[in-house]
Each structure stands twice: as C-alpha cells, then as structure tokens.
Amino acid sequence: MHLRDKVVIITGASAGLGAQFSKDLAAEGARVFGLARRTERLNELAADIGPAFTGITCDITQEERVQDAIQQVLETAGRIDVLVNNAGLGKFGPADGVSLEEWNLQMDVNLKGVFLSTRAVLPVMKQQNADTGFGGHIVNIASVAGLMGNPNISTYNATKFGLRGYSEALFKEVRQDGIKVSCFYPGSIRTEFFDEAGIAISANPMTPEDISSTLVHVLKTPDNYLISEIVMRPLRPGG
Numbered sequence: 001m002h003l004r005d006k007v008v009i010i011t012g013a014s015a016g017l018g019a020q021f022s023k024d025l026a027a028e029g030a031r032v033f034g035l036a037r038r039t040e041r042l043n044e045l046a047a048d049i050g051p052a053f054t055g056i057t058c059d060i061t062q063e064e065r066v067q068d069a070i071q072q073v074l075e076t077a078g079r080i081d082v083l084v085n086n087a088g089l090g091k092f093g094p095a096d097g098v099s100l101e102e103w104n105l106q107m108d109v110n111l112k113g114v115f116l117s118t119r120a121v122l123p124v125m126k127q128q129n130a131d132t133g134f135g136g137h138i139v140n141i142a143s144v145a146g147l148m149g150n151p152n153i154s155t156y157n158a159t160k161f162g163l164r165g166y167s168e169a170l171f172k173e174v175r176q177d178g179i180k181v182s183c184f185y186p187g188s189i190r191t192e193f194f195d196e197a198g199i200a201i202s203a204n205p206m207t208p209e210d211i212s213s214t215l216v217h218v219l220k221t222p223d224n225y226l227i228s229e230i231v232m233r234p235l236r237p238g239g
C-alpha cells in the first residue's frame with residue numbers, strides 16, 4: 001500500500017512508539033490520527049508534525065469514547081486505511097503481589113482497548129474492500145512477552161499472549177475481506193514504558209525508530225503480500 005494520503009489511526013500516540021510511528025507515517029505522506037489520554041502531549045506532537053497529524057483525546061478502554069473517536073476520523077477523512085493498536089502498559093512484580101486494579105488496568109488497555117478499536121474499524125474496512133478490492137491493515141503491537149512467560153510479568157504475559165491469539169484469529173478471519181492483520185513481538189525498546197512497569201530497562205535496548213522503520217515497511221508491502229508476525233530484538237541487550 002502506498003502511504004501517501006492514507007488515513008492512519010494510532011492508539012497510544014502521545015509517547016514512545018506511538019509518537020515515533022506518527023512522525024514517520026506523516027513523513028510518508030499519511031494523514032495520522034493519534035489517540036491517547038494526554039491532550040497536552042498530543043498537542044505538542046501536532047505542533048511538531050504539522051497538519052498531517054490530528055490528536056484525539058481518548059481513553060481506549062471506554063467503549064463510547066472509542067466509537068466517538070473513530071466516528072470523528074470518518075467524518076473528517078472519510079475512510080480508515082490503517083489501525084495501529086499500540087497503546088499498552090505493564091505493571092511488573094510477583095504474581096501474589098498483583099492488585100486487582102493492576103490486573104484490570106493491563107487487561108483493559110492491552111486487550112479490551114484493542115478489541116474496541118478493532119471492532120469499530122472492521123465494518124469500515126470491509127466496506128472499503130467491497131468498494132475497491134482492498135480493505136486496510138491492522139497492526140497489533142504485542143511483545144516478546146506474548147511468546148514466552150517470565151517471572152514477575154505474569155499479568156503482562158497474559159495480556160500479550162491474549163493479543164497474540166486475537167491477532168492470529170483475526171488474521172485468518174478477515175483476510176478474505178481484504179484486510180491485513182500483522183502482529184509485532186518486540187523485545188526492550190527505549191521508551192517511558194519502564195517508568196510505569198517497575199523494572200529497569202536493559203542496557204542496550206532497541207529504539208522506537210527501529211520498530212517504526214519496520215512498521216513503514218510492513219505497511220508498504222504489495223496488497224497480496226501479508227507479513228502476519230514479526231519478532232524484534234536488540235542484538236546485544238546487555239551492551
């Protein structure tokens with residue numbers, strides 16, 4: 001898909017990976033709508049990127065807010081070519097120390113948010129496929145924690161394993177509707193994720209630019225070429 005003038009929605013656009021995706025896709029000529037809760041951060045990004053970026057204040061765990069945000073994109077841009085389900089967080093620690101609040105928060109953002117955003121764009125993409133023969137592309141940002149369990153990240157593991165299952169099922173379900181579904185499994189990336197997660201970042205992580213360059217590549221593949229899963233790691237995480 002050529003990215004020029006394509007309409008892209010990125011959740012969790014106010015920081016880290018989502019901010020980098022927004023910059024790079026706007027630089028490719030896409031019209032980017034970035035969803036997140038922190039309006040001030042979205043405004044700063046809009047000032048940095050320019051008119052190609054529109055921030056929409058939205059908590060992706062809230063059904064009505066997500067529906068309103070998707071509706072706002074449709075009313076403004078008339079179509080949705082790409083959804084990047086990127087918003088997510090981890091709260092790490094021993095399994096018997098996880099509060100119900102921490103469990104619910106990770107489930108809500110990392111899984112329910114993906115479900116709500118995806119459910120809202122699918123009918124739009126299916127209609128686009130009926131009209132033009134190609135529906136769109138959904139990219140889910142999971143983690144290597146969606147492929148292997150590890151001590152002290154059991155809840156985060158559960159959400160990202162869940163996202164893997166959701167992505168695989170969805171990819172098989174909507175490929176005949178002309179909709180691509182890709183799932184990314186990155187290791188450590190230098191972002192604010194670790195401020196909240198409660199563990200130190202590895203010494204030599206990947207950068208948001210690394211992951212973003214692959215997103216651009218995956219989105220630009222020919223319509224009948226689907227990269228459904230990608231694992232990404234730093235070569236020497238210990239430096």
Ligand SMILES: NC(=O)c1ccc[n+]([C@@H]2O[C@H](COP(=O)([O-])OP(=O)(O)OC[C@H]3O[C@@H](n4cnc5c(N)ncnc54)[C@H](OP(=O)(O)O)[C@@H]3O)[C@@H](O)[C@H]2O)c1
Nearest residue numbers: 012014015016017036037038060088143188189191192193
């Ligand atoms: N960093 C890593 O090492 C790493 C590795 C593998 C996978 N990942 C995954 O990559 C994705 C992006 O993480 P990051 O590293 O870029 O972290 P980050 O810098 O902490 O950014 C997280 C983003 O998610 C948004 N967000 C959180 N809760 C939200 C909500 N309820 N509604 C809307 N947006 C919400 C935040 O925006 P607001 O706070 O403004 O709402 C922020 O923009 C996550 O899914 C994470 O699990 C990260």
